[in-house]
Amino acid sequence: MNFLPEQHEAAELMPDADHRSSGRGLGGAILLAAMALPGLMPAAHAENAPESAEIGIRYLDYKDSSRMLDGSGTAGAYAFGNPGVQDRVKVHAPSVNFLLPFAGSWSLAGSLVSDSVSGSSPRYYNSAPTRYFSEHRTAGDWKFTRYFARSSYAVTFVHSDEHDYSSRALAGTATFASDDNNTTWTVGGGYSRDKITPSGGGSDPVTGNSFSLERKYGRDFMLGLTQVLTPTDIVQSNITYAQGRGYFSDPYKTFDYRPRERNQFAWLTRWNHFIEDGPGLVKGTTFKASYRYYQDTWGVKAHTLSGEWIKPLADGWTVTPLLRFSDQGSARFYLDPDPTQPGFPPNAFWTPTAGVYQSADARLSAFGAVTYGGRISKKLGDGWTADFRGELYEQRGSWRLVGQGSPGLDPFKARFLQVGLTKKF
Amino acid sequence: MGATAGTPGLLARHGFEAMASPCGIVVAGSPERVARSAIVAAEAEVRRIEQKFSRYRADTIVGRINAQAGGTPVACDAETLHLIGYADTLYRASEGLFDVTSGILRRAWDFRKAVLPTPQQLEPLLALVGWDQVERDGHRLRLPRAGMEVDFGGFGKEYAADRAAGVLIEKGIRHAIVNLGGDVRCVGTQPDGSPWQIGIQNPRDPNSNIASIPLSHGGIATSGDSERYFDLDGVRYCHILNPQTGMPVRYWRSVSIAAPLAIAAGSYSTIAMLMEERAKDWLDSSGLGYLLVGPDGAITKRDAPSA
Amino acid sequence: MKFIRLGSLLLALGAAAGCSSLTPVQPWEKGNLARPEMTFESNVLEEKFVEHIYGSKENASGGNGVGGGGCGCN
Numbered sequence: 082m083n084f085l086p087e088q089h090e091a092a093e094l095m096p097d098a099d100h101r102s103s104g105r106g107l108g109g110a111i112l113l114a115a116m117a118l119p120g121l122m123p124a125a126h127a128e129n130a131p132e133s134a135e136i137g138i139r140y141l142d143y144k145d146s147s148r149m150l151d152g153s154g155t156a157g158a159y160a161f162g163n164p165g166v167q168d169r170v171k172v173h174a175p176s177v178n179f180l181l182p183f184a185g186s187w188s189l190a191g192s193l194v195s196d197s198v199s200g201s202s203p204r205y206y207n208s209a210p211t212r213y214f215s216e217h218r219t220a221g222d223w224k225f226t227r228y229f230a231r232s233s234y235a236v237t238f239v240h241s242d243e244h245d246y247s248s249r250a251l252a253g254t255a256t257f258a259s260d261d262n263n264t265t266w267t268v269g270g271g272y273s274r275d276k277i278t279p280s281g282g283g284s285d286p287v288t289g290n291s292f293s294l295e296r297k298y299g300r301d302f303m304l305g306l307t308q309v310l311t312p313t314d315i316v317q318s319n320i321t322y323a324q325g326r327g328y329f330s331d332p333y334k335t336f337d338y339r340p341r342e343r344n345q346f347a348w349l350t351r352w353n354h355f356i357e358d359g360p361g362l363v364k365g366t367t368f369k370a371s372y373r374y375y376q377d378t379w380g381v382k383a384h385t386l387s388g389e390w391i392k393p394l395a396d397g398w399t400v401t402p403l404l405r406f407s408d409q410g411s412a413r414f415y416l417d418p419d420p421t422q423p424g425f426p427p428n429a430f431w432t433p434t435a436g437v438y439q440s441a442d443a444r445l446s447a448f449g450a451v452t453y454g455g456r457i458s459k460k461l462g463d464g465w466t467a468d469f470r471g472e473l474y475e476q477r478g479s480w481r482l483v484g485q486g487s488p489g490l491d492p493f494k495a496r497f498l499q500v501g502l503t504k505k506f
Numbered sequence: 507m508g509a510t511a512g513t514p515g516l517l518a519r520h521g522f523e524a525m526a527s528p529c530g531i532v533v534a535g536s537p538e539r540v541a542r543s544a545i546v547a548a549e550a551e552v553r554r555i556e557q558k559f560s561r562y563r564a565d566t567i568v569g570r571i572n573a574q575a576g577g578t579p580v581a582c583d584a585e586t587l588h589l590i591g592y593a594d595t596l597y598r599a600s601e602g603l604f605d606v607t608s609g610i611l612r613r614a615w616d617f618r619k620a621v622l623p624t625p626q627q628l629e630p631l632l633a634l635v636g637w638d639q640v641e642r643d644g645h646r647l648r649l650p651r652a653g654m655e656v657d658f659g660g661f662g663k664e665y666a667a668d669r670a671a672g673v674l675i676e677k678g679i680r681h682a683i684v685n686l687g688g689d690v691r692c693v694g695t696q697p698d699g700s701p702w703q704i705g706i707q708n709p710r711d712p713n714s715n716i717a718s719i720p721l722s723h724g725g726i727a728t729s730g731d732s733e734r735y736f737d738l739d740g741v742r743y744c745h746i747l748n749p750q751t752g753m754p755v756r757y758w759r760s761v762s763i764a765a766p767l768a769i770a771a772g773s774y775s776t777i778a779m780l781m782e783e784r785a786k787d788w789l790d791s792s793g794l795g796y797l798l799v800g801p802d803g804a805i806t807k808r809d810a811p812s813a
Numbered sequence: 814m815k816f817i818r819l820g821s822l823l824l825a826l827g828a829a830a831g832c833s834s835l836t837p838v839q840p841w842e843k844g845n846l847a848r849p850e851m852t853f854e855s856n857v858l859e860e861k862f863v864e865h866i867y868g869s870k871e872n873a874s875g876g877n878g879v880g881g882g883g884c885g886c887n
Contacts, residue, residue, distance in 0.1 A: 109792055111777075114595040115770040118588050121668040122767070122840060123676050132535065132680060141862050145870075178858055185678060192858065198886070218884065241884045252880020261837050271880025303879045307853070310835060312842040317853055321875040349876025351853060355845045367850045375873035383873035391850045399850075409871055445872055456859070463515060470859055476870065497866055499859055699848055722844045766839065 129256075130228040131188055133464075135180040137503035143172035145474075145495035147203075147443075170200035186228040193221040196243075203443070204335045212333050218243035231258045237271075248275040254303070267305035267319070274298055275327070283332035286433040297327030313355040321347045330440070337440050338433050339414070340379065349373040367391040380413030381445065384483060387452075397460030403472070404453050408483045411447040414438035418489035446487035449480030464505040471498045516697070520545045524552050525663050527687025533674065535681040535697030544677035548670040552686065555666040558585075559658045561609075568656060576652030582645055589658055589665070590647060596661075596773050597637045603780035604773070605637045607649070608749035609657035615754075617745060620736040628752040635749050664727050664772030667691040671725075671768075683721075684768075691725035691768035709759040709799055716805060717762075717797055725768030729775040730760030730799075746779050757782035759799040763789070764810055 115121070146169045176194035183189070199215040220241035227234050232255065239250040252271030258264065275297040277283075284291045305319035322345070329339040351371040356363045368390050375383040387405035394400060416439050433439070454472030461467060476493040478486030518533045518541035531548055533541040561568045571580045582590065596604040611631050614623035634654045641648040649656065658665075663686045670684045671691045682693040683702050692702050701720035708716045709730045719726060731744035731754075743754045761778040765771035774794060778785035786806070789796050795810030838846075849855045868874045869886035 110595060110599050111773050112765060112767070112770045112792075112794075114592050115668075115765075115767045115773070118592060118665070118668075118769065119585075120672045121665075121769070123672050137858070139858060139862070143866060174862070176858075176862075192861075216885075218886075220884070237880050239880055239882050241882055243885055246883070246885030248882030248884060250880045250882035252878075254879065262840070263837055269879040273880065273882040275883045277885070297883060299883070301875075301879045309838050309843070309846060312838050313845055315846055315851065315853075319876050321877075321879065323875060345875055347873070347875035353851050353853070355848065355851055357845065367848070369850075373873070373876045375875065377872075379872075381872045383871070385873060393850075407867070407871060407873065409873055412872065444870060450871065456856075468859075472863070474866075474870075493870070495866070495870065497863070499862060501859065694847070695844055699844075723840075723842070 129233060129258075130186055131180055131182045134182060134506040135178075135503055137178045137501060139176045139178065139499060139501040141172065141174040141176070141497065141499050143170075143174070143495065143497045145170050145493065147491045147493045170198065170202060173197045188226045188228070189223070190226075191221065191223040193219070195219050202333065204333070216243055216245075218246075231260070231262070232256060239273075245279050246275065246277055248273060250274070250299075252301075263309040265307040267303065267307070269303040271301045272299070273301075277328055277332070279332035286330075286336055286338040287435045295328035295332075297325060297329065299323055299325045313357055314352070316350070316352045318348070318350040321345075321349075331442055334440070334442055336433060337442060338438050339440055340438050343378055345375070345377040347373055347375045365393060379445070381410055382483075383407060383409040389456075397462075399456075399458045401456040401458075402453075403455060405451070407450045407452075408481055409446075409448055409450075410484055411487050412440065412445040415440055415442070415445040415447075415487070417446075417487055443487075443490055443493065446478065446490055447481055447484065448476050448478050448486050448490070449482055450474065450476040451480065466503050466505075468501045468503075469499070470501075472496065516541070518542060518545060520549065522549055524549075525556050525666065525686060527663065529686045531670065531674075531682065531684050533679050533682045536679055540678065544674050544679045544682075547677060548673045548684065551669050551673045552666045555662065555669060559589075559662055561655065561657055561659075568658065571647055571649060572655045575649035575654040577648075579641065579643060579646035579648035582647055587645055589661075590642070592661070592769075593637070593656075593658070596777065600777040600780060602638075603749065604660065604777050605635060605749040606656050606658060606660060607637050607640065607654055608635045608747060609659065610634055610653070610655050611747045611749070611752050612745070614752060615743075615745070615747070617734045617736050617743075620738045620743075622738065622743070623752070632750075632752050660776060661769050661772050663687055664689045664691075664725070664768040667725060667768040689725070689727045689768050689772055690721065692721050692723065695722045706760075706762050706797055710803065716799065717807070719762070719764065719795075719797065721764065724764060724766040725771045726762060726764045727768055727772035727775050728760055728762040729772070729779045731755075731758070731779075732760070746776065748780065755779050755782055757801055758785065759801065759803065761785065761799075762797040764795040 174194050174196040176192055178190075178192035180190045181188060196218040198218065201213045204212060218241060220239070222237060222239040224235055224237040234255045235253065237252045237254070239248070241248040250271055250273035252269060254267060254269035257266045277295040277297065278293060282291045282293050283295065301321060301323035303319060303321045305317060307315065307317040309315050325343045325345070327341060329341065329343055331337045349371060351369065354368045356366050356368065358364060368388070370388045371386070373385040375381070375385070385405065385407040387403065389401050389403035391399060391401045452472050452474045454470065456468060456470040458466055458468035474495040474497070478488060478490050480486065516535050516537065518536070518538060519530065521528065521530045523529065529552065531545050533545060536544070557563075558566055559568050560566050561572060563569050564573055567580070567582060567586050574580050593606040611628070614627045614631055634651055639650055640656070641650060667684045667686045667689050668691050671682070671693050674682045674684070674693050680694045681697045684691050688707070690704055695701055701722035704719045704721050704726050705715040706717045706719060706728060708714045709732045712732070729746065731742050731746070734745035736743055741756070746755050747753065748755060758779055761775045763771040763774040763778070765774060774789065774792065778789055781788055786798065790808070793810070796808050798806040800806065845851060864874070864877070865886070869884070
């Protein structure tokens with residue numbers, strides 16, 4: 082035999098001729114030797130860059146309600162003279178969006194939304210005298226990305242403006258993928274500045290001084306990992322940490338006095354699973370699940386679990402039922418309704434003290450919330466897709482699983498519908 | 507990871523003749539200009555390989571190796587060395603049946619005339635066949651006896667299909683299919699996610715297909731007894747010759763293999779033809795998907811596990 | 814302190830991913846992973862709207878990105 086050192090090296094790559102195939106049946110020595118030949122399976126150039134341009138329009142329709150019970154003095158009844166009035170916020174939000182790849186490894190994506198919000202918002206809890214309002218908000222975001230074979234870098238600018246609140250934020254993100262493209266790390270950081278100018282001015286609950294302008298600043302960071310586990314499973318886990326300083330209180334809520342600082346931590350894990358084989362009903366469908374743990378320095382801890390099942394049908398139709406459950410603990414300074422003082426906010430007869438925070442905002446209470454609904458989409462040919470999404474949401478103190486729900490609050494219900502049309506070029 | 511579907515409806519096709527076969531490249535889901543430029547580069551790569559490894563020209567690497575048989579060793583470049591290493595793997599994996607020095611046996615067979623060669627014609631040629639005699643020293647190769655020849659035709663087309671696909675991928679193409687005379691390699695699926703459909707020709711009727719195999723990744727290659735052949739007294743004599751006897755193999759009508767690379771698919775299908783009735787067990791242990799047409803025309807099919 | 818403990822959980826996940834005992838998935842096996850519904854970016858816009866609603870009706874948010882500003886939604 083005339084085999085020389087180079088040949089032995091190559092031999093180590095190749096098992097014996099009668100080597101059994103791997104669990105995925107890739108074939109033996111011949112296939113391994115073929116894979117060693119250069120240029121047959123190159124890393125795709127800028128593999129994650131989008132292939133085609135896209136534009137779309139979307140319309141969101143939102144309506145919520147939390148009905149007041151008639152006043153009777155029992156826990157949960159804060160009718161303040163208006164039994165049966167329905168509190169309701171309506172939002173109509175048309176938006177446009179686009180994605181434009183260019184020069185092979187760049188893309189610009191953006192969206193613009195115009196919210197029209199109207200209705201009544203409770204001054205405290207969710208069943209008390211309300212503030213009637215009608216507002217308009219314009220917001221947009223713009224993301225500029227540069228793609229390389231195994232990494233990408235992006236800059237995002239976000240803005241939101243309404244007559245009493247305006248926000249600007251800037252963030253940078255980067256992704257780094259392993260050589261086999263099975264593992265991707267994502268890092269990001271952002272900075273935001275908000276300006277709050279309540280109509281009619283706001284007032285400091287402790288000093289009583291009125292103000293016309295307050296500010297809020299935020300910094301946030303993200304670290305994420307996306308991992309391909311099998312040909313049909315991919316998992317992603319992200320941690321975000323945000324630090325906020327400034328004015329967090331709600332100027333329209335009675336005696337709402339919140340800390341000037343809030344740090345938030347969230348850990349989100351998502352899993353997508355494709356069902357390759359099985360009975361006709363599930364074959365070719367995708368199951369997606371996600372869980373998020375949240376915790377902040379206001380004492381709120383929350384768990385959110387959601388799942389959806391994507392079922393493609395004939396003729397370009399796809400139907401996706403979805404379900405979400407969220408369990409939240411109350412903020413440390415959230416005050417339950419006082420059953421001995423029905424109809425009044427619990428702090429009505431207190432003097433707010435510096436550093437003793439309080440809020441009667443139902444958003445900071447402890448509850449369990451369920452969302453159920455679905456999405457239907459249809460490919461219309463020539464790159465057009467239409468989709469419709471409808472969800473029903475309900476939030477109740479008694480639905481809390483992990484701990485005690487906040488008492489004395491009426492169930493909060495909402496429904497949201499979205500309709501969208503996109504075109505890919 | 508993270509790729510989105512290309513735009514359905516965009517399609518660029520290009521047919522050409524290379525390696526003595528009809529060839530075609532289809533690129534889908536990319537804008538016309540991008541697709542055309544990638545196709546031009548892919549065809550250029552096919553022609554480069556065809557010319558580099560041609561044994562008809564004295565100035566190619568193969569021409570020089572063959573001209574220097576029995577003489578001085580020839581220095582080979584990196585690509586040639588890789589293919590020589592691959593030829594060696596095929597020789598060992600097939601227990602000597604796949605031998606890139608066996609090409610000279612074609613001199614004893616003229617498939618245009620239905621005449622069997624005599625032992626006197628075959629013996630001197632068989633004496634010049636034997637990959638295990640080839641001398642390799644670093645990057646140099648020497649055929650020890652004058653008259654010996656190496657020929658990469660046994661996997662040249664499939665190698666070119668994989669290299670052409672590699673060129674398309676580097677140009678950013680995500681959905682394409684390269685077909686060089688029936689040896690196929692795809693890039694991605696069709697833009698809407700559905701697999702490409704590859705027709706397998708009936709070995710006894712070139713105008714009809716016996717099967718359509720869905721291909722969503724990798725390649726498919728077919729070896730059969732109806733490429734070059736003659737029939738004599740009810741027996742088919744085809745162009746795939748056993749390097750030890752000099753006689754054509756006489757079992758499968760055709761073998762089609764699906765594998766992650768076209769060159770691997772082609773090598774498995776050729777070796778399966780050479781192994782004759784032992785091939786099925788060998789293919790089963792490889793785990794690859796196959797479609798076999800037996801001596802009586804019976805079809806045996808096996809899907810690869812993650813097809 | 815809890816933040817640090819949970820943060821190191823993510824790093825542990827990363828380490829596990831790195832020295833995974835699962836066979837790495839090869840490029841030719843990724844056909845199904847490339848389907849739009851199997852990516853994490855397929856319904857970004859819809860989900861952005863929905864997350865905005867949850868952000869104004871619940872107190873928990875985050876986990877999916879950086880650089881969102883605030884709004885006066887209530």
